[in-house]
Amino acid sequence: MPFDKQLPQGVSDLYSNDYEKKEYVIGQINQLTKLYGFKPIQTPTFEYYDLFMSMPNTLDTDQMIKLIDHDGKILVLRPDATIPIARMVASSADKKPFERLSYVTNIFRMQNGESDVFSRSFTQLGVECFKEKDAYVDVEMIVLAIESLQAIGVERFQIDLGQAKFFQSLLKTMNLTPADERLIQEKLEQKNESELEQVLGKYKIDKKSKNVLMRLTDLFGNPLSVVNEAKSLALNDDMREAIYELEWVVQQLEELNLADYISVDLGLVNNLNYYTGLMFQGYVHGFGRSIIQGGRYDRLTEEFGLPMDAIGFGVYIDQLIDVLEKQHHFLKHETIQVGVHSEKTIEAFQVARQLRQAGMVVNLFSYETELNVDLDQKLIQLRDEHTPFESTEDLIDKVGHMYGKN
């Protein structure tokens, strides 16, 4: 019986049209990350399940795709890129790894648990910077995120800035179990005010902390006014410090004339719980899911025995392509057809080479046997006695003209 050709749910083939879009988007952003000094690396597609479970409250077991190794140990397909990179950096032999690492990789993660098979494999491009904490790096990362989206022409996007330390320091005042904290975080992430209130009602928490927590559900918008309001809500020094750090970043971005791209959301939490300071997410108007997620994570490598401050972000490439498609950003590349006549083969190759050197996409066809090619795609025919183009400039001039480019 023939194989029934079906694919598992949530994965798909990528035909050249779509692959080219992906290649283009990745290429543009990579070009930029290189200019910022990031060096590409790769971690394995699967690793031990225990690696990801050693980070409490980060990824749920039912978000991961598991495999059994030959010795019975459980493996998982990479559900996150940042954790393995932290492992890699901490285990590098000379303990002096590159500071700035970048990657393009597939991530296998069921965002909403086991039943969510539709988004379980996606591509992420990311950068991670391992360097002693310095506020300018936080600013630089946001600038890189903004420039990455600008480089591919994304319109109407916004980067929401948050502060993990603000929320975490507030939680600390409540003395809850990790499971309770997780539940509160989940409700806050969903901005579900009524359920958050219900959940909070179950615990003995002082009124002040509860009120501040409830305020987080709508503490977002204009950066400096949110920051100012948050200052008056801070209940301890850590919360105050978190806000001052955020304020400084906002001020620098404003001075860099990037205020239009940013907003602050102090209710911003991420179920990837390794963030310790500045956090950010990139959104496009009219498109619900974030296309960029990142932040500072100063305690992750410590889990692997090498304390190192770090910050990074990941671009959700497939989601970004959906956005670009909606915003009609992909121009069709015109393919120039060059006819090859058996007595003029060399000339055809020469013309094709010149055109390609000028950056044009060229397909050859046999002028004698394939004359039925789509004549709408304008042809360069080499039937005549002379080669039609004198020089590359002449060629581009004429071809450009034929295609209305001049």
Ligand SMILES: N[C@@H](Cc1c[nH]c[nH+]1)C(=O)O
């Ligand atoms: N790993 C994060 C993105 C990130 C990279 N570096 C820091 N955060 C994610 O998958 O959303």
